[in-house]
Amino acid sequence: MNHTLPQITLRPMEPEDLDMLYRIENDSELWATGLTTVPYSRYLLHDYIARSTGDIYTDKQVRLMIADECRQVVGMVDLTNFDPKHMRAEIGIVVIGDRRRQGYALSAIDQLLRYARQTLHLHQVYAVVDSSNEAAVELFRKLKFESSSTLCEWLYDGSTYRDALLFQCML
Numbered sequence: 001m002n003h004t005l006p007q008i009t010l011r012p013m014e015p016e017d018l019d020m021l022y023r024i025e026n027d028s029e030l031w032a033t034g035l036t037t038v039p040y041s042r043y044l045l046h047d048y049i050a051r052s053t054g055d056i057y058t059d060k061q062v063r064l065m066i067a068d069e070c071r072q073v074v075g076m077v078d079l080t081n082f083d084p085k086h087m088r089a090e091i092g093i094v095v096i097g098d099r100r101r102q103g104y105a106l107s108a109i110d111q112l113l114r115y116a117r118q119t120l121h122l123h124q125v126y127a128v129v130d131s132s133n134e135a136a137v138e139l140f141r142k143l144k145f146e147s148s149s150t151l152c153e154w155l156y157d158g159s160t161y162r163d164a165l166l167f168q169c170m171l
Contacts, residue, residue: 005103010064010077010111013049017065020073021045024094056082056089056120066095066108074099077108079116079125087123089116105139113143117171124170130155131163140167 013021026039056062056079063078075095082089091112095104116122127145129136141147145167153161 005107005110007069008074008104008107008111009067009071010108010115011067012054013052013063013065013076015046015049017073018042018046018049020065020096021049021076024076024096057084061089062120064108064112066104068099068104074104075108077105077112079112079120079122087121089120089122089125091125091127101135106142109139109143113169113171122171124168126169127167128154129165129167131165137165143169145169 022040022042022045025045052063053059054062060082061078061080062082063076065073066075066077068074075093077091077093079089079091091109093105093109095108113125116125127136127140128151129140131137131150137147146169147165148168149166151164151166154164155162
C-alpha cells in the first residue's frame with residue numbers, strides 16, 4: 001500500500017461508539033446502498049453493541065470501527081453475510097462525510113483483507129456497489145477487486161432503480 005495513506009486502527013465496537021453508530025445507521029442517504037429502510041433507536045443499537053460477540057462464526061458478521069491516528073472514529077468497516085461453508089463474506093464500509101476521500105477507506109479495507117486472509121482464512125470477499133458511486137468503484141478497483149457482473153436495477157432509492165456492480169477479491 002501507499003505509504004502516504006493515513007495510519008488507522010481497526011477495533012471492535014465499544015459502548016462509547018453508540019453515537020457514531022447511531023449517526024451512520026440513521027443516515028438516510030446511505031439507505032439506498034444497504035438493506036436499512038427505517039431508523040434504528042439508540043436502545044436497539046446499544047443492545048446490538050452489547051450482544052455482539054466479535055466472533056464471525058457466532059454473529060455471521062464482524063463490524064470494526066475505523067480510528068484515525070488520534071483515535072477518533074472516522075467510520076466503520078464490516079464483513080457480513082458470512083458463509084462458513086464457502087468461506088466468503090460481503091464487505092461494507094462507511095467513512096463519515098468530512099473524512100471521505102482522504103485514504104481512510106483504502107487503509108481500512110487493506111487491513112480488513114489481511115485480517116480476512118490471515119486470521120479468518122476466508123477464500124473471498126465481495127462487495128455490491130452502486131454503479132454510479134464513482135468513489136466506491138474507484139476504491140475497489142484500486143484494491144484489485146474484480147468487477148465480475150452487473151446487477152441490473154439492483155438498488156432502489158425510493159424513486160429510481162440503479163444498477164450495482166459485484167466486486168470480488170480472491171484471497
